[in-house]
Amino acid sequence: MNEQLVQNIQYRRDVMRVLALFTCVGGLLFSVLNFYRDIYILSAIxxxxxxxxIFLWRIIPTTPHFSTWVLFYIIPCFLVIQYALFLPQSSEAMFVWILTIPLVSYLLLGRQKGFWVSVFFIVLGLIVYHWRFIDDSNSFTLNTAISINVCFSAIMCMAIAHVYELNREKNEQRLLALAGTDKLTGLANRMKLEGGFEHYSLLSKRHNINFIFVLIDLDFFKNINDQYGHDMGDKALCYVADFLKKNIRESDLLARFGGEEFSLLMTSSDIDEAYQHINLIREKLSQHPFIRDNHSIKITMSAGLATYGIDGTSLDSLMKKADERLYMAKSNGRNCIVITDQN
Known part of the structure; x- marks a missing residue:
């Protein structure tokens, strides 16, 4: 699948650059102020x-190790906040920076990592705050009110960040599903096919799993459009798509390749096993006509098969070989399957 959609971290890079810029300006400003307040260690940090x-601002747009650099930024940054809150010269206003921890963590790390980083540093911040600012000279009710306020404000910020990121992930998944789906048939489209091929290719290399690429074309489908109209043709395509989907394995990836062509990635199959399976589908399709509006339309298919590793290791090379064999199947009279160049 399209790498920008799958990994979609560009917005995180943009957020990281903004934070780096603010950290640079804020770090310089507070360094000068703390130097004049004689807090030399914090000033130097x-x-x-x-x-x-400045260094991060320059490398973030292009680094392939973005997640690593994010951790190298937020962990020291959050520790510095805790240290500043801990110092005797600090005021209660420092706690405001603790409330930024969930927002930064979730935006840069995502929901799962952001949750654990937020929990750790917020709990640490609450402990430091209570140790520094809860005064035994105050009444119990006052201390309790202060404690509840700081705890609730921290938890609320974390809850809002969590809900936001959860909904952002759901919306992104919904967009990915829409982008990878053929509008007419509901099958995967070319983009999702490419992503599936990358996944199967990695499985094949790691676990020595065979897979077959199948290119299917419906025979004389133009005649259906010409005789019955394009609306009937669309319904026939949906019928075939549903038929194919019901007759393949759950581990296989079926996609509409374009027009009346479909493609199929078959995992854990050799060429003979794949041929038997596709040929059975071909026979069943020819025996089950498409029936709609008192019309019974017989639909047949031709197919060309290509084996990963033998006929190619890229999707383009497998498509080219499968297309050549599909053309041979059509030349042989259609309604048949070709698996080698000798057929």
Whole structure:
């Protein structure tokens, strides 16, 4: 599948660059302020983060190790926030930065990693805050009210970030499903086929699993459109798509290749086994006509098969070989299957 859709981290790179820019400016500003407040260690750390952020700002757009660099940014950054909150010279206002932890974590790390990073650093921040600012001289009710306020505000920020990221993931998955689906038949389209091929190719290399690429064309389908109209032709295509889907294995990937052509990726199959399976589908299709509006329309199919590793290792090479054999099947009178160049 399209890499930008599958990995979709460009927006995370943009967020990371914005944060790096703010960290640079904020680090320089607070470094100067803390230097004049005689907090030299914190000042030096913040100045170091300023230069580190410039480095990150430059490499984030192109680095292939984006997730690693995100961790190298947020973990030290969150630790510095905890350290600043811990210092005797800090005020309660420092706790505001603790509330940014869920937002940053979820935006840069996603829902699962963001959740655990947020939980760890928020709990740590709450512990540091209570140790620094809960005063035994205050009344129990006052301390309780302060504690509830800071805990609830932190939990609320984390809950909002979690719900946002969860819904963003669902919307992204919905868009991916729509982008990878043929509108007419509901089958996978060319984009999803490409993604499926990449997945099967990796499985084949890692586990030595065979798979077959099948290219199917409906015989004389243009006659259906010419005789009964394109609306009937669309219904016939949907019928064939549903028929094929019901007669393949769950592990196989069926896609509409275009027009009246379909493609199929068959896993864990050798060429003979694949031929027997596709030939059985061919026979069953020819025996089950499409019936609609008092019309009984016999539909047959031709197919060409190609084997991964033997006929090619790329989708284009397998498609080319399968298409050549499909052409041979048509030349042989249609309603048949070709699996070798000698057929």
């Amino acid at each position: 913040e100045l170091g983060f300023c230069f580190y952020s």
